Amino acid sequence: MSTEQIPSRRARPHALAPPAWLLEGLRPAPEPVPWAAVVRAAVALATPLAVGFALDEPEYGALASMGALAGVIGDTADAYRMRVLNIAVPQVVGAVGMALGTLVYGHGWVAVGALTLIALVSGMISSIGTVASASGLLLLLNAVVGAGLAMPQPWWTAPLLLLAGGLFVLVLTLLAWPVRGRQPERAAVADTYRALADLLEAAGRGPLYDERRHAVTEALNHAYDLVLGRRARVHDRSPSLVRLLAQLGAVIPLVEAAPAAHLRGRRLPPEVPAAVRELADAVEEGRTGAPGLSLPVAHTPVERALDAALRHAQKIVHLPDADPYNVDDRLGRPAALRVRLRRGLRDMALSRASWRYGLRLALCIGLAQSLVSLVEVERSYWVALTVTFVLKPDFGSVFSRAVLRALGTAGGLVIAAAVLAEVPRGWWDVPVMAVLAALVPAFSAKGYAFQTAAITPVILLLSDLLSHQGFDLIRPRLLDSLIGCAITLVFGYLLWPESWHTRIGDRLADTVDDAARYVERAFAPLPSPAAVPAARQARLQARRRIYRDLSDVRSEFQRALTEPPPTGQRAAAWFPLVIAVERIVDTTTAARVRVNHGAEPPAAQEVADLAARVRRLAEDVRGHLTPADASAPLPDPPAEDSVLAPVHDELVAALAICAPAVEEPRHRTP
Structure with missing residues (x-):
């Protein structure tokens, strides 16, 4: 394997060209349109509006449609049981957030303190898992809306309407469960x-x-x-x-x-x-x-x-019935939901990262609410809404999300301006909402900027039904979004070193260490023939874990590539090594397969030497060296006919990325 086959540095772009991370974010993902979700979104958001107009309560219909919008955005799972959790749990937590926000509406600095505390809780529970992250998002979003916009009375009306809209989405989602369970x-x-x-x-x-x-x-x-x-x-x-x-x-x-x-x-x-x-x-x-x-x-x-x-x-x-007691779970059967929840809450309370993210979010929300309390800002709750959407590190790069959200909002406002200026309020809102709602899942599959552009006109149309401001909503919406993005970039990104001093090098080094252990385990001697099944199962579990870890590392690097310098540059420099480590694991697996089917197994010392050199590579990466600074002697090459010869070649290719002066590895055909 030649080092030329592993991509190295990216070509230097033209000085006037937009940055690569921005172009990547604005390039639509090659995902198919989810037609079932498109139809479901159109029905879910338009139906509550129609009911509201029929009852002469358009505000009620708008609130139910807001809950339906949250359900449509949260419907991201495949399995039906997970879809129940992904939609229902965040809706319940979001209703609590709306109730809390409604109770502090108009209470000045009490509302600022309450939203800051809610932001801390929201940020901390977001670290538990996917469902908790969506729940934390809706908790804060609905609290901000409830504290910034007059809601129908009594105070529990708005939470119930939001919950009803979300549950309507859940019912539509589960209609096919009996047939497609x-x-x-x-x-x-x-x-x-x-x-x-x-x-x-x-x-x-x-x-x-x-x-x-x-x-x-x-x-x-x-x-x-x-x-x-x-x-x-x-x-x-x-x-x-x-x-x-x-x-x-x-x-x-x-x-x-x-x-x-x-x-x-x-x-x-x-x-x-x-x-x-x-x-x-x-x-x-x-x-x-x-x-x-x-x-x-x-x-x-x-x-x-x-x-x-x-x-x-x-x-x-093609076997009609599998042996229920002879099935290997590979990664192990997951713990029960209540056990995982208990573990998640414990880890959240003890995690420094959880507290730091909660404090980042609380700081930004507190500043946003303080700003709009001191300075007259129209539709002021949109500032905090923007902060909430952008400051979600588990959703991707905070920096790129802030920029892409500003661009997506601008694009969505063009659509919203046409709707608010040309479409009369009333029953015409129902078909218009059906069309706009259908764009949400269709555009969400294409990227964050596209999702923002689709959601913006929907939110503005619903906001107009609640506030009756019409076209006057456009300018404040753009201004408030820009203010929210600026607060997030300064106080939620630049002031926190972990945002732009990424630890991708440490994560990669841990995975390289795992690769060394995998090399050892793949060719570990067996104490007796009876130990073969257990050893094979352990080896398969190790292989699954390391491939999953490599996939996570690749995703983390791809996220880091969207950050501005120096994080993005550092990720680009080390990303070829991610590919090289993947190939080391691949060739190790291939060598094990060849041994299983008749090839000569390698000597124990040969395996030990190779694993030791892979560990040395991990130490080089962990030292936060730049690729040009790392250097170390090469391991002795194995014999030409050794099954480990391809693994050695991939290791030399990885070393060549760290040290360009390393000689080119030999080419072999196993």
Whole structure:
């Protein structure tokens, strides 16, 4: 493997060109339009408005539509049980936030103190998990709206209307549950097989293989999360879930054989990926009864590994009933929901990061509310709303979100201006809201700036129904958004060193250490034949964990790339090493597969030397060195016919990224 095959520094852009992170944020993601979500959003937001006009209470309809909008934005899960949590729990917490905000409306500095305290709690609970993060967001958002806008009386009216709108979205979401109850989990497992087929099709084809290997890791992680998450809530051994888990486990030998097939440097026969795609269709359709396989005769260890893995997967996929006591959870069965919640609350209370984020959010909300209390600002609650949306580190880079939100708001205001200027208030709002609401899920799939542009006119139309200001809402909305973005950038980003002094180097170093342990475990000697099954299970668990960690590290680096210098530059400098470490793990897996199917195992000293040098690489990265500063002697190369020779080549390629003077590694075909 040549170092030229690993991407190094990015090309220097033209001096007048927009920064790469901005162009990346404004480039629409290649995601399909979620048509079911589009129709659901149109119905969910337009129906409450129609009911409100029919009852001659348009304000009630607008509040219910606000709750529905939060439900539409929060409906991001695949499995139905998770969708219940993702929609219902944040809605209940959001209703509490609206009640608290309504109670302090018009109380001056009492409202400022209350919102600051709510912001602290909101920020801290956001660290527990995805559902808690959405709940914290709605808690603060609705509290800000309730404290800044006069709501219908009595005080519990607005919270109930918001909750009703959110639950209406939940009802629409669950209409298909009786028919498609297991479909999300089954589709996720089938998608894993299809991603694997694409990977095998790209084996031996250079950079395309790396891209598709990452897609397989993402698909496998997603499928395990869905299936194991569902299984955690089933107290008995559900046959359908056991079968899905067995089908997912049958993918693992094929995933392990893929790197070995890629290292051959030759494309696989088309019958191999075609057979995997047939398995994907069988999983999705629930077919049983295995048809015959027509595969080329296997001669080499790699071919035998693929043949054996494919035949095993075919047997498992078409098996009517899996053995419920012979299914490996790989990463372990998740704890019960109440146990995870208890752990999350404990970790939140003891976590320094949780407190720091809560304090950052509280500081910015307190400043925003203090500013609008001292300076006359129209529709002042929008300043704090902007701070809340932007200052969410778990949603991405705070810096890029602030800039993209300002641009998205400007784009959304163009649409809102046309609607408020040309569409008369009344029943015409219902079809207009249906169209605008349909854009929210369609644009959300394309990126944050596009989502902001879609949500802005919806919020302005609903705000107009509550305040009756019409076109006069446009200018204050833009001004308040810019003020909120400025407060976030200065007091929520620049003043906190962890925002722009990223720890991506430490995270990468930990993963390199894990790679060294994986090398050792992959070729660890077995004390007895009876220990083979346990050792194989431990090795598979280690492989799954390290691939998941590598996926998380890659995502963290991609997030850091959107930060301004020096964070973005540092991430760009180290990102090639992320790819190099992924290839070290890949070639280690390929070597283990070759040994399993007849190749000579490496000597214990050879494995120890290689693992030691990988650990030295981790120490170099942990020292926060820039790539040009790191240097260390190379390990002695293994014999030409050693299964570890490709691993050594990938290690040398990784070292070459850190030390450009390192000699070019040898090219071998295993």
